[in-house]
Amino acid sequence: MESSSSLQFFVALSLAMGVAYLLLVMVVILLFSWWVMPCLAHRKLKANGFSGPKPSFPLGNLNDMKKLKMTTNISSSSSSSSLIISNDIHSTHFRTLLAGKNCTVRNVGPDFRSILYRKVFVYWLGTEPFLYIAEPEFLKKMSAEIRGKSWGKPNVFKHDREPMFGQGLLMVEGEDWVRHRHVITPAFSPANLKAMGSLMVDSAKNMLDRWTGLINSGQPEIDAEREIIKDRRRNNRQDKLRSKLLKRKKSARKIKRDANHALQNQPPRRVPFGKFLNPKQNLKAKTLGKEVDELLRSIITERREKPRTGNKPEQDLLGLLLADNTVDGRKKRALTTKELVDECKTFFFGGHETTALALTWTLLLLGLHPEWQEELREEIKHVVGDGEIVDATMLVGLKKMEWVMNEVLRLYPPAPNVQRQARQDIQVDNLVIPNGTNMWIDVVSMHHDENLWGKDVNEFKPERFKDNIHGGCNHKMGFLPFGFGGRMCVGKNLTNMEYKIVLTLILSRFSFSIP
């Protein structure tokens, strides 16, 4: 009797000790990843001359940034239209975060003494320090020696972005990035893009037919953002041959819409237990990510199995990727089905939304500037004729449209920042960005910097791109709508073509203003 109760005691004691040990290990791990590691990273940055606003645990500078956003919202609600027309979308963010702050800077070369802490500084997203960069010369020197494959993407974002981009080109690093980029780049060659032109024209015409229908039925106002970004459904149900495909496209759009919402509204993981703050949203993001994977996998498998007509691949992106994936019957640097799924997701989330946003902002700005609508209509008449695009090569002649696109991408860059993580120590003059440093390159700030663009920086002036591909910016790296270096956007030419096709068709059929 006595020996069985002492046995029970020992079992309970060892269980309790086991649990206590596990808890202790967990606490040590958490302390290490939320406190010790970030503090070490911060100390290294400080030792190398970088500093910034004081963070608090566990939110870092998130609270300061939230307060700034609230101030922005209040001022926008009191005079919303003037805020939009001013195009000054940067004035309240980081500039205010640093207003009136002073600091002593050590180890700084003469080049960067004046900009450190104003345009290059450390701030904290939760428990993660980031080096904020809004200075093109610093960026140029920092990236001069780094090749595309040697750049990292912040580990801290990888988990959040997995459902959207998987291990697609945007996220992948090292030799894998080289392999992906080699397979993908040819799909975006001018010859292949040209073949995609008719698909784009058909798709845009379907959308515009719907707009015509809406206007003819007495609805003169169209929510352009909704139409272009969220709800581009084609209304051709009579076409029985296409109805099966359409059904699937509809479900793809629905999944995409829901997924965008769920994935972009995930709770922040940069604060301790952030991922547990909204478990429902987390689960939804995961489920939708899986749904998108399955949908794409089924499309890829079907395409792989479908015999090609006349040995020619289908002329859309996936067709081209599948074709480039096999060379002379042998698989050369082939992407696996999982990798293809991830690439399709990357195009799906990274490619569509960005181009659609650029078009939406363009409609807003052209609505505010009818004189530019007229300029572009004249150019279209001259270059394309009645607006019926029969050959995508015609689009090269639409120079003014290109100025407008660049000016829109400058004022409202759809990719407002670019993130990096150093995978080696990076020397910038006599400063060192330590290996492992997260970097946040603020594209919006550089695009709205009066020192780089002049006093009229916030005005819509497409003519600034007339004789200058950098729009007269003082520095070549001050205009970065498509990123920089080896990791520059692979879809740049596709966007250029799609933008011109859609805008040409819109301007040929409609004139518009802001209600």
Ligand code: HEM
């Ligand atoms: C207005 C339209 C677009 C904008 C503003 C834009 C912007 C960007 C930016 C800034 C980057 C660099 C990201 C970084 O360095 O971390 C990038 C990369 C990328 N973009 Fe785009 N993009 C656009 C359209 C597209 C389209 C249409 C596609 C494909 C269908 C696409 C696919 C990609 C991919 C795959 C990468 C990763 C490239 C690499 O890391 O090698 N983008 N884009």
